[in-house]
Amino acid sequence: MVQQTGWVKLEIPLVESHTDxxxxxxxxxxxxxxxxxxLRTYLFDVQxxxxxxxxxxxxxxxxxxxxxxxxxxxxxxxxxxxxxxxxLFRESLxxxxxxxxxxxxxxxxxxxxxxxxxxxxxxxxxFGNVQxxxxxxxxxxxxxxxxNDRIRRMKRSKQQMHRVVPQADxxxxxxAEFEFDKNDLLTIHFRNREMKKIMDERVNEYRNQEVTxxxxxxxxxxxxxxxxxxxxxxxxPSDALPQVRLHFDLNCxxxxxxxxVTDATMKDNKKGRGDPDSIFPQNMQRTxxxxxxxxxxxxxxxxxxxxxxxxxxxxxxxxxxxxENLYTMLSRFKARTSISIEFASMPVVDVLFGRHxxxxxxxxxxxxxxxxxxxxxPVYSDFINKLWPRVLDxxxxxxxxxxxxxxxxxxxxxxxxxxxxxxxxxxxxQCWIRFLQIITHYYLNVDAKMCEAALEDLIHMIDxxxxxxxxxxxxxxICDTRHKNRLAGGLTEDELREGYQRVRKxxxxxYWMASCVVYPFINAHTRPPLITRxxxxxxxxxxxxxxxxxxxxxxxKSTFLRLGYLYK
Numbered sequence: 001m002v003q004q005t006g007w008v009k010l011e012i013p014l015v016e017s018h019t020d021x022x023x024x025x026x027x028x029x030x031x032x033x034x035x036x037x038x039l040r041t042y043l044f045d046v047q048x049x050x051x052x053x054x055x056x057x058x059x060x061x062x063x064x065x066x067x068x069x070x071x072x073x074x075x076x077x078x079x080x081x082x083x084x085x086x087x088l089f090r091e092s093l094x095x096x097x098x099x100x101x102x103x104x105x106x107x108x109x110x111x112x113x114x115x116x117x118x119x120x121x122x123x124x125x126x127f128g129n130v131q132x133x134x135x136x137x138x139x140x141x142x143x144x145x146x147x148n149d150r151i152r153r154m155k156r157s158k159q160q161m162h163r164v165v166p167q168a169d170x171x172x173x174x175x176a177e178f179e180f181d182k183n184d185l186l187t188i189h190f191r192n193r194e195m196k197k198i199m200d201e202r203v204n205e206y207r208n209q210e211v212t213x214x215x216x217x218x219x220x221x222x223x224x225x226x227x228x229x230x231x232x233x234x235x236x237p238s239d240a241l242p243q244v245r246l247h248f249d250l251n252c253x254x255x256x257x258x259x260x261v262t263d264a265t266m267k268d269n270k271k272g273r274g275d276p277d278s279i280f281p282q283n284m285q286r287t288x289x290x291x292x293x294x295x296x297x298x299x300x301x302x303x304x305x306x307x308x309x310x311x312x313x314x315x316x317x318x319x320x321x322x323x324e325n326l327y328t329m330l331s332r333f334k335a336r337t338s339i340s341i342e343f344a345s346m347p348v349v350d351v352l353f354g355r356h357x358x359x360x361x362x363x364x365x366x367x368x369x370x371x372x373x374x375x376x377x378p379v380y381s382d383f384i385n386k387l388w389p390r391v392l393d394x395x396x397x398x399x400x401x402x403x404x405x406x407x408x409x410x411x412x413x414x415x416x417x418x419x420x421x422x423x424x425x426x427x428x429x430q431c432w433i434r435f436l437q438i439i440t441h442y443y444l445n446v447d448a449k450m451c452e453a454a455l456e457d458l459i460h461m462i463d464x465x466x467x468x469x470x471x472x473x474x475x476x477x478i479c480d481t482r483h484k485n486r487l488a489g490g491l492t493e494d495e496l497r498e499g500y501q502r503v504r505k506x507x508x509x510x511y512w513m514a515s516c517v518v519y520p521f522i523n524a525h526t527r528p529p530l531i532t533r534x535x536x537x538x539x540x541x542x543x544x545x546x547x548x549x550x551x552x553x554x555x556x557k558s559t560f561l562r563l564g565y566l567y568k
Contacts, residue, residue, distance in 0.1 A: 002072070003045075003070050003071065003072055004070065004071060004072070004073070004074065004107050005068065005069070005070045005105075005107070006068075006069050006070075006074065006103075006104070006105030006107040006108050007066060007067065007068055007069070007104040007105045008066075008067050008069060008101055008102060008103055008104055008105075008108075009064055009065065009066055009067070009101070009102040009104055010031060010032065010035060010048075010063075010064070010065040010067060010099040010100070010101060011062050011063070011064055011099060011100045011101075011102060012027065012028050012031055012051075012062060012063040012064075012065075012097070012098075012099045012100075013060065013062045013063075013096050013097075013132075013133075013469075014053065014055075014060065014061045014062050014063060015027075015096065015097065016473075027093070027097050028051050028063050028065075030091065030093075031065075031088070031097075031098065031099040032048055032051070032065055032099075034084055034087045034088060034091075035048075035067070035084050035099065035101075036048060036067075037087075038080050038081070038083045038084035038087060039069065039077075039080045039084075041080065041083060042076045042077075042079060042080040042083075043071065043076075044069050044070070044071045044076075044077075044080065045069065045070040045071060046067060046068070046069055047067070047068040047069075047070075048065055048066070048067045048068075049065060049066040049067070049068075050065075051063045051064070051065050052064055055467075056466055056467065057481075058457075058461070058468075058474055058477040058478045058481060059461070059466050059467050059468045059469065059474065059477075060467060060468065060469030060470070060473065060474070062467075065099075074107065074108045074109070074110075075110065075324070075327055076323075077108055077327070078229075078231060078323045078326050078327045078330070079323040081101060081231055081343050082231040082232045082242070082323060084101075085098070085230075085231060085232040085343075085345045086232050088345060089232065089234050089345070095132060095133040095134050095345065095346065095347055096132045096133045096134075098133060098344070098345050100133070100228075100342055100343065100344045101342060101343040101344070102340065102342050103334075103340075103341045103342065103343075106334060109327075109330065109331035109334045109335065109341075110327065110328065110331040111331075111335065112328065112331065114180065114328055114332050115179070115180060115181055116177065116178060116179045116180065116181075117176075117177070117178040117325075117329065118177050118178075119175050119177070120175065120176040120177070120178065120319060120321075121173070121174065121175060121176075121319060121320070122174035122175065122176050122188065122317050122318065122319045123142065123144075123174070123243060123318045123319055123320065124140055124141065124142035124144075124174070124317075124318045125140070125141045125142075125174060125188060125217070125315070125316065125317050125318070126139070126140050126141075126245075126314075126315070126316035126317075126318070126348070127139045127140075127304075127308055127309050127312040127314070127315060127316075128312050128314050128316065128348075128351075128419070129312055129313055129314055129418075129419035129420060129423050130228075130247065130249075130314055130346060131423050131424065133344060133345070133346055134346060134347055134348075134349050135245075135247065135314070135316065135346040135347070135348045135349070136349055136351045136419070136423050137348050137349065137350050137351060137352065138304075138308045138311075138312050138351055138352065138353040138419060139290070139304045139308040139309065139312075139352060139353060139354075140350075140352070141174070141190070141290055141292050142174075142292075143172035143173070143174070143190075143292070146171070146172035147172065147173070170191055171191050171192070171193065171212070172190070172191070172192065173190060173191070174188060174189075174190045175188070175189050175190065176188050176317060176319070177189070178329065178332070180332040180333070180335075180336045181336065182221075183220055183221055183222070184218050184219070184220060184221075185219055185220065185221040185224070185333075185336075185337070186218070186219040186248075186317075187216065187217070187218055187219075188215075188216070188217040188317070189214070189215070189216055190215050191212055191213065191214055191215070192212075192213045192215065192291060192292055193210055193211070193212060193213070194210070194211060194213040194260070194291055195208050195209070195210055195211075196208070196209060196210075196211045196213070196260050197209075198211070198262060209262065209263075210263070211260040211261060211262050211263065212260060212261050212262075212263075212266065213258055213259075213260045213291070214258060214259050214260065214261065214280065214281050214284070215256065215257070215258045215290060216256070216257045216258070216284060217254050217255070217256050218254060218255040218256075218257075219248060219250070219254050219255075219315060220255070221336070221337055222251075223250050223251050223252050223254075224248055224249070224250060224251075224337060224339050225249045225250065225251055225339065225340070225465065226249045226339050226340035226341070226342060227246060227247070227248055227249070227330070227333055227339060227340070227341055227342070228246075228247040228249065228342045228343070228344050228346070229244065229245070229246055229247075229326070229330065229341070229342070229343050229344075230244060230245040230246075230247065230343075230344060230345060230346050231244050231323075231326065231343060232244075232345060233245065233318075234347075241320035241321060241322060242320065242321075242322075243318055243319070243320050244318070244319065244320075244321055244326055245316055245317070245318045245346070246316065246317050247314050247315075247316045247344075247346065248314065248315045248316070248317075249313060249314055249465075250313060250314070250315055253288075253309055253310050253312070253315075254309070254315050255286065256286065256287050256288065256290060256309065257284040257285060257286050257287065258281075258284065258285065258287050258290075259280075259281025259282070259283055259284040259285065260281055261279055261280075261281055265279070266279060288306035288309050288310055289303060289304060289306060289309075290304065290309070291303055302354070303354065303355060304352075304353060304354050305353045305354060305355065305357065307353060307418075308352075308353035308354070310418070311353075311418035311419045311422065312418070312419050313418065313419065313420055351423065351427065357369060358427060359372075359422050359426040359427060360372040360377075360426045360432070361429075362378055362379060362429040362432075363377040363378060363379070363380070364378075365377065365378070371412075372415070372426060372432065373408050373411055373412050373415070375404075375408075379429065379432060379433060379436070380436070383436045383439075383440065384404055384408075386440065387403075387407075387440060387443060387444070388400035388403045388404045388407075406452065407439070407452065407455070410452065410455040410456065410459070411455070413459055414455065414458065414459055414462070417459070417462045417463070420462060421462065421471060424470065424471045424472075425471060425472070431472075434472055435471070435472050435475075438472055438475055438476060438479075439451060439455070439475075442454070442479045442483075446479065446483055447482075447483060450479065450482045450483060451479060453482065454475060454478040454479045454482055455475070457478050457482075458471070458474060458475055458478060461474065
C-alpha cells in the first residue's frame with residue numbers, strides 16, 4: 001500500500017499559575033513524548049515540530065505542536081489516541097494540563113460509504129459546558145438503575161427474557177440513530193414513566209395518571225460547530241466494550257419533543273394484537289424539560305430548569321463501542337459536515353441545574369433569590385453604589401441613573417450568553433466579586449469609556465466563540481490593550497478629535513420618519529442612506545448614515561436633527 005501523510009495539532013494550555021517555566025515545559029514535553037510513543041506503538045511514523053505559543057488577540061495563549069504522521073492506513077489512529085490518554089491518566093496530570101488533539105488533514109478519515117447507524121445503545125446523555133478541559137454537567141439523562149434491574153431479572157430466569165412485553169422492554173432505554181445523509185444527523189429516542197394530567201371523561205375533570213412518555217432529541221447537521229471525542233473514560237465499568245463520549249459543540253440548543261400514550265391505549269393495542277412498536281404519540285410537542293436526572297429515589301424533584309438545556313452549548317452522548325466503529329462514525333461526520341474533529345480527555349463534574357439554581361446563591365434577600373444584577377442584591381448593590389451613587393440635580397433627577405443602567409445592561413447581556421459565562425462568574429461569590437472589582441478598577445483608575453467599550457468587546461468575543469479561557473483574564477487583556485492603544489469605542493484619539501463616533505445599531509423601521517427627514521440633506525447624486533446608527537442625547541437624535549461602503553461602522557458626526565417629540 002502507498003503511504004499516506006497527514007497532520008495533527010497538539011494544543012496544551014499555557015498555565016499562568018506555573019511561575020516556574022521549567023514545570024510548564026516539562027508538561028509540554030511529557031504530552032509530546034507520550035503521544036509520539038503511543039502512535040509508534042501502532043506503527044505510525046511520527047515527526048513532531050517544536051512547541052510554540054499561539055493565541056488569538058486578547059485570548060488565552062496555548063502551546064501548539066504540529067505533528068506529521070505517515071502510515072499505510074489511519075484506521076488504528078483512534079486506538080492509538082485512546083492509548084495516549086490512558087497513559088496520560090496514569091501520570092496524574094490535571095485536566096487543563098492534558099493535550100487536545102485537533103485533526104488537520106482529512107486523510108485521517110475513511111471514505112467508506114455508511115449511510116446510517118441505527119439502534120446504537122447509549123449509556124447517558126448530558127447537557128453542559130466545557131471549561132478548562134472539564135465537562136460541567138448541568139443535566140444528565142441515564143437509566144442505570146433500571147437497566148441493572150432488568151439485567152438481574154433476566155439472569156434469575158432465562159424464561160423471563162421471553163415473557164417480557166416488547167413495548168415495556170423499551171422503557172428506560174436510550175437509543176441513537178445516526179443518519180449521516182440527512183439534515184437531522186443524530187436522533188435519540190427513549191421512553192419514561194411519568195405523571196400527567198389526563199381528562200377523565202367519567203367525571204369530566206383532569207386527574208393525574210401515570211403514562212408512558214416518549215422523548216425525541218434531534219441534533220441538526222448545520223448546528224454542529226465541532227465534535228470533541230473523549231475515547232478513554234477512567235471511570236469506565238468493566239464491560240465488554242469500552243465507553244466513549246462524543247461532545248457536540250452546538251450553535252444552538254438541541255430540539256427536544258415529547259408526547260405520551262396512556263395505559264388504556266397500550267392495553268387496547270395489545271388486545272388487538274397490534275405491533276407494539278407501532279404505538280407512538282399522535283402529538284409530539286417541543287419542550288425544554290426532560291424528566292429524569294440521575295439520582296435514584298428522587299423522582300418528584302428530577303425536573304431541570306429550562307435553562308439547563310437552553311444555556312448549555314455542549315450536548316454529549318456516552319455509549320460503548322469499539323475503536324473501529326468509532327473511527328467509522330467520525331469519518332462520516334467529517335465527510336458529510338466538514339466540521340472540526342478533536343480528541344480530548346474531559347472528566348465530568350456535576351453542576352446540576354434543577355429546581356435549585358446553582359448560580360448566584362448569595363443574591364438572596366427576604367427569602368427570595370434575586371437576579372445577580374438586581375440593584376438590591378448583595379455584592380452588586382455595593383458595586384453600584386460605589387461607582388454611581390444616587391446624585392440628584394436641581395430638577396430632582398438622578399444624574400447617575402443613565403450610567404447605572406448602561407453598565408447593568410452590558411453585564412446582563414454578558415450573563416445572557418449562557419453557561420459559558422455563568423459557570424465562570426456566578427457559581428462562586430468570590431469569582432463574582434473579582435469580576436466586579438476589575439470593572440471598578442478600570443472605571444475609576446484608568447478610563448470609564450474604555451471600560452464600557454471593553455465589556456462590549458468581551459460580549460462580541462463570546463458570541464464569536466473564540467478561545468477566551470478565563471473571562472476575567474480576557475477582560476483585563478482587553479482593557480490593557482485598549483489603554484495601551486488609546487482606544488475608546490473602537491476609535492483612536494485622533495479619530496475622536498475629528499468627530500468620529502461609534503454608536504449602536506437600531507431597527508430601521510422604528511425610525512422610518514427620521515429617514516424621511518434625512519433625505520433632503522443628501523445630495524441627489526448619492527444613493528439613499530441606510531439608517532444604521534441612532535444615539536439619543538436628550539431630545540437630540542444623531543442619525544448616522546452610510547452611503548455604499550464609504551463610512552462603514554465609523555460615521556462622521558455631521559448631521560444633527562432636532563426631532564423633538566417625533567423621537568418620543
